[in-house]
Each structure stands twice: as structure tokens, then as C-alpha cells.
Amino acid sequence: QNTTNPNCTTVKEQTYDYIVIGSGAGGIPVADRLSEAGHSVLLIEKGPLSSGRWNGTMKPAWLEGTNLTRFDVPGLFNQIWADPTGVACEDVDVMAGCVLGGGVAVNSALWWKPHPSDWDVNFPVGWKNSDMQKHVETVWQRIPGTYIPSKDGKLYLQQGFDTVSKGLEAAGFKYVVPNDHPDQKNHTYGHSTFFVENAERHGPLATYLVTAMKRKNFALWTNTAARRLIRTGGHITGVELKCSKEGTVGPGYGGTVRVTPGTGRVILSAGTFGSAKLLLRSGIGPLDQLEVVRNSTVDGATMIQSNQWINLPVGYNLNDHVVAPNLGPMFWQQIQASMTITQYLGMGTLSRGRMTILPNMNTRVSIAPYLRDSHDKEAVVQGIDYIRGVLSQIQNLTWVVPTVNQSTTAFVNSIPATTGLRGSNHWTGSCTIGSDDGRSGGRAVVDLDTKVYGTDNLFVVDASIFPGMTTGNPSGAIITVAERAAGRILSLKPLGTSALD
Numbered sequence: 001q002n003t004t005n006p007n008c009t010t011v012k013e014q015t016y017d018y019i020v021i022g023s024g025a026g027g028i029p030v031a032d033r034l035s036e037a038g039h040s041v042l043l044i045e046k047g048p049l050s051s052g053r054w055n056g057t058m059k060p061a062w063l064e065g066t067n068l069t070r071f072d073v074p075g076l077f078n079q080i081w082a083d084p085t086g087v088a089c090e091d092v093d094v095m096a097g098c099v100l101g102g103g104v105a106v107n108s109a110l111w112w113k114p115h116p117s118d119w120d121v122n123f124p125v126g127w128k129n130s131d132m133q134k135h136v137e138t139v140w141q142r143i144p145g146t147y148i149p150s151k152d153g154k155l156y157l158q159q160g161f162d163t164v165s166k167g168l169e170a171a172g173f174k175y176v177v178p179n180d181h182p183d184q185k186n187h188t189y190g191h192s193t194f195f196v197e198n199a200e201r202h203g204p205l206a207t208y209l210v211t212a213m214k215r216k217n218f219a220l221w222t223n224t225a226a227r228r229l230i231r232t233g234g235h236i237t238g239v240e241l242k243c244s245k246e247g248t249v250g251p252g253y254g255g256t257v258r259v260t261p262g263t264g265r266v267i268l269s270a271g272t273f274g275s276a277k278l279l280l281r282s283g284i285g286p287l288d289q290l291e292v293v294r295n296s297t298v299d300g301a302t303m304i305q306s307n308q309w310i311n312l313p314v315g316y317n318l319n320d321h322v323v324a325p326n327l328g329p330m331f332w333q334q335i336q337a338s339m340t341i342t343q344y345l346g347m348g349t350l351s352r353g354r355m356t357i358l359p360n361m362n363t364r365v366s367i368a369p370y371l372r373d374s375h376d377k378e379a380v381v382q383g384i385d386y387i388r389g390v391l392s393q394i395q396n397l398t399w400v401v402p403t404v405n406q407s408t409t410a411f412v413n414s415i416p417a418t419t420g421l422r423g424s425n426h427w428t429g430s431c432t433i434g435s436d437d438g439r440s441g442g443r444a445v446v447d448l449d450t451k452v453y454g455t456d457n458l459f460v461v462d463a464s465i466f467p468g469m470t471t472g473n474p475s476g477a478i479i480t481v482a483e484r485a486a487g488r489i490l491s492l493k494p495l496g497t498s499a500l501d
């Protein structure tokens with residue numbers, strides 16, 4: 001133990017076959033799968049414990065005496081906006097969860113089976129719909145989700161749904177259960193699906209982490225931040241750690257944890273901003289960004305020599321669903337209710353942004369990825385025009401915005417393309433997967449096995465590798481990607497064996 005801080009243990013001799021950094025939508029499933037194959041796996045999370053199942057303690061007074069925390073109760077899923085302290089990441093300029101479970105501990109639990117085109121349009125060879133379907137089925141067997149999240153099997157507060165349905169039906173839309181027909185996204189409507197079970201948050205924390213934690217070869221360290229990777233050329237030997245908030249939020253680890261000499265591997269699952277930042281702090285990224293790290297007071301002294309730098313387009317190809325923007329509120333005289341419709345522009349968007357690092361080692365969205373391409377803007381205008389037309393058939397409905405006399409183009413132009421006004425917290429990109437090696441002018445940071453180009457034992461498995469945006473909220477697709485990545489990583493030959501073995 002650190003003599004000055006009993007809550008901050010300095011790592012001694014431990015080594016692991018796999019060190020997975022970040023316990024979000026990507027990290028928990030990949031760590032579970034790697035440990036299932038018999039390897040020793042360490043999952044590192046910089047945030048504190050979250051759900052009640054894992055001894056989380058953050059809860060309002062009315063949950064005292066129960067095993068539930070704010071992360072478990074569906075009615076509190078948006079609490080991160082009202083009370084972000086100790087839950088939201090502090091090193092990014094957007095909203096993200098820095099607790100056990102990452103985004104899947106704090107999000108709204110919307111749970112969509114990916115549209116086949118999410119793979120076929122966006123992903124490279126080996127990651128197409130035909131490759132991904134078996135993994136989609138595996139994920140949905142473990143996390144089925146429901147569109148009736150209440151314990152008593154009833155749907156509540158359906159006035160808005162019922163009213164809009166009438167307009168959609170009149171316009172020829174068909175009702176579907178969305179996850180029974182993920183390919184039917186044209187002229188269809190349905191209820192939202194959530195990863196809620198027994199009226200509590202479900203998802204990776206209640207499935208993949210449960211099986212992983214039962215294994216003796218699996219370890220979880222929370223309140224432990226990875227600072228940078230220790231490497232010799234393209235080979236990672238360990239991860240430098242720092243106790244989060246010097247151990248004041250709970251027991252954590254400092255020092256350097258090593259991978260099994262020769263064969264060990266490191267998986268970055270720290271999210272679109274976290275994984276990119278770790279690469280930059282480890283000398284992997286665009287040269288302008290590596291200069292920022294080298295010139296910083298935080299990292300300058302320990303930064304790897306520039307002759308070891310690996311020049312890759314880390315931080316580019318940043319993407320997020322553009323809220324296109326919210327329509328409404330709309331107000332119905334008849335039922336005296338108002339509602340807002342959120343319209344996303346997702347799969348097929350052409351606009352991209354960039355994340356960069358600041359001298360204090362925080363990251364920021366330096367180019368917001370919203371509506372930079374004129375085709376994207378045109379698609380948004382057309383989409384809103386269309387839905388305005390459909391819903392105008394509904395009686396007694398008053399639109400507050402866009403106003404009756406406002407053109408859709410004027411309305412769309414009136415809302416700046418900033419992360420605050422257009423963002424949806426569905427960040428992807430920054431460490432794109434592809435066969436077009438970024439060291440020689442391509443866009444990709446990781447290869448088709450999710451291995452970082454120029455390294456032999458470093459992988460990225462999270463939202464950051466997505467080449468383009470999904471149709472729906474992305475967590476289901478990210479977990480599916482983690483399933484596929486685990487299989488591909490496990491099937492790679494161990495390091496040190498010859499191709500003739």
C-alpha cells in the first residue's frame with residue numbers, strides 16, 4: 001500500500017494475459033469473453049461502483065434500505081443531467097458516464113437491434129451483416145430488452161404515442177415491434193425498447209459482468225485510471241495507473257501493471273474520447289496532437305521519445321447522431337398534454353468532426369460533426385418537412401416550434417450546430433476500423449482484428465472504432481462489435497509463435 005494513502009494500492013508483481021481499460025458497453029463484454037476462454041483478465045475502470053448489484057452506494061434517500069442505486073431505477077436514468085457530480089466524466093466537454101458500466105450505467109437504456117445496413121453501409125469486410133448476425137443473436141439472447149418495462153406488464157402515459165400513431169396510421173405507416181423487425185425502418189412505427197428487466201436497469205452490468213465476476217481468472221479494479229501505455233516500439237508491456245482522485249472516492253490502484261511477458265495484450269475500451277486520449281498519451285496519433293502531449297506539464301516528462309511515435313489519424317472521423325433538431329414541444333388541446341419529438345440523422349451521414357487533446361490532458365470536440373455536409377442538411381430538412389406534413393393531419397395539435405409560418409430550412413438554420421444543441425451523446429469514430437492503414441494515408445487506426453496499426457498487442461474495442469453512425473441508439477451495436485472483436489482477437493496466433501506453427 002501507498003504509505004501516504006491507504007486507499008491507493010501500488011501494483012506489485014501481478015501480470016495479466018489481457019488488460020481491458022474501461023468498463024462500458026465495449027469493455028465489459030470483451031473482458032467477459034476473453035476470461036471465458038481461460039485467460040487471466042484485468043478490467044480497469046476509473047470510475048466508482050454504480051449499480052446495487054455491484055455494491056454501488058449512490059442513491060437518493062427514498063432508496064435507502066434497498067439494494068437499488070440511482071443507476072438501477074428507470075425513473076432516474078436521466079439523473080446524470082441534474083446531478084452529474086462523481087458520475088459524469090470530468091475530462092471531456094460532452095456528457096459521458098465515468099462509473100462502472102460507463103454509458104450503459106447512466107444512459108436511457110434504449111435498446112435497438114442494429115439495422116442490417118448499419119453493418120453493410122458502415123463497416124469493412126469481415127464486419128458485414130452476414131458476419132454480425134450470429135453475434136447480434138448472442139447479444140439479444142443475453143439482453144432481450146422489452147418495450148413494456150413496467151413490472152405489471154402495463155404501458156403507462158400512452159397519450160402522446162396514441163395521438164401520434166393516429167397521424168402515422170393515416171399516412172400509411174405500419175406498427176411493428178422494432179426489435180422483431182430491425183430491417184423494417186421505412187414507414188413503420190413502434191414502441192421504444194429498453195434494456196430493463198424486473199423494472200431495473202439490465203444490460204452488460206447484469207449479464208456479462210455477472211459471468212465474468214464468477215471466474216477466478218477475472219479481476220476488476222475500479223477507481224483506477226489508466227494514464228498511458230508503456231511500450232517498446234509496437235509492443236505494449238504494461239499500463240501506468242493512477243488512483244482516481246487519489247483514492248478519495250474508493251480503493252484504487254497506482255503504479256504499473258504488466259501484461260504476461262511475450263504473449264499479453266491490452267484492449268482499450270475507454271470510449272470514443274477515452275481510448276483516443278490514451279493512444280495520444282502513449283505516442284500514437286497525429287503529430288500535432290503528440291506535440292501537445294509532449295509540451296504539456298502533465299505528461300511532457302514521461303512522454304515516449306518521438307522516434308517511437310506512431311502517426312495515425314486518432315481523433316478524426318468523429319461522429320454523433322445529430323438531433324435534427326427537436327420538434328416541439330407540440331401541444332394537444334384535447335388531451336392537454338405536450339410532447340417533444342427527437343429526430344436523429346444517423347446511418348449514412350457524411351459530416352464528420354474531430355476530437356483533440358488540451359495541454360491539461362482533457363479532450364474536446366474541436367470540430368463538431370453536425371450538418372457540415374450539405375446533403376446531411378438537406379436530409380434533415382426533408383425529414384422534418386415530411387413529419388410536419390404527416391402530423392398536420394392530427395386535430396387539435398398546435399406546434400410551438402417550428403411555428404406555422406416558419407420554413408423548415410429557416411428553422412434548421414436557426415439552431416447552431418454545437419454539441420450542446422445538436423448532440424445526442426452517441427459518440428463514435430476517433431479510432432476507426434478499416435483495412436486502409438492510417439499510417440499510409442488511410443482513415444483507419446485499427447485493422448480488421450481491431451489491432452492498432454504499428455503495434456502487435458494493442459487493440460481498441462468500443463464505440464471509437466465505428467466507421468459511421470448507426471440507425472438507432474448505439475449500445476446494442478457496440479456490444480455486438482465487442483462480441484465479434486473478442487472472437488477475432490482470440491483467434492489470432494499468440495505472439496512469439498511462428499506462422500508455421
Ligand SMILES: Cc1cc2nc3c(=O)[nH]c(=O)nc-3n(C[C@H](O)[C@H](O)[C@H](O)COP(=O)(O)OP(=O)(O)OC[C@H]3O[C@@H](n4cnc5c(N)ncnc54)[C@H](O)[C@@H]3O)c2cc1C
Pocket residue numbers: 021022023024025026027044045046047080095096097098099100101102103104106107108109110111112224225226227269270271272274275278425426427461462463464473474475476478
Ligand atoms: C446520457 C447518455 C444517454 C445515452 N442514452 C443511450 C440510450 O438510451 N441507448 C443507447 O443505446 N445508447 C445511449 N447512450 C450512448 C451509449 O451509452 C454509449 O454509446 C456507449 O456506452 C459507449 O460505449 P463505449 O464502450 O464506447 O464507452 P463507455 O460506455 O463510455 O465506457 C467507457 C468507460 O471507460 C472508462 N474510462 C475512460 N477512460 C479511462 C481510463 N483512462 N482508465 C480507466 N477507465 C477509463 C469510463 O469511465 C467508462 O466507464 C447514451 C449516452 C449517454 C452519455
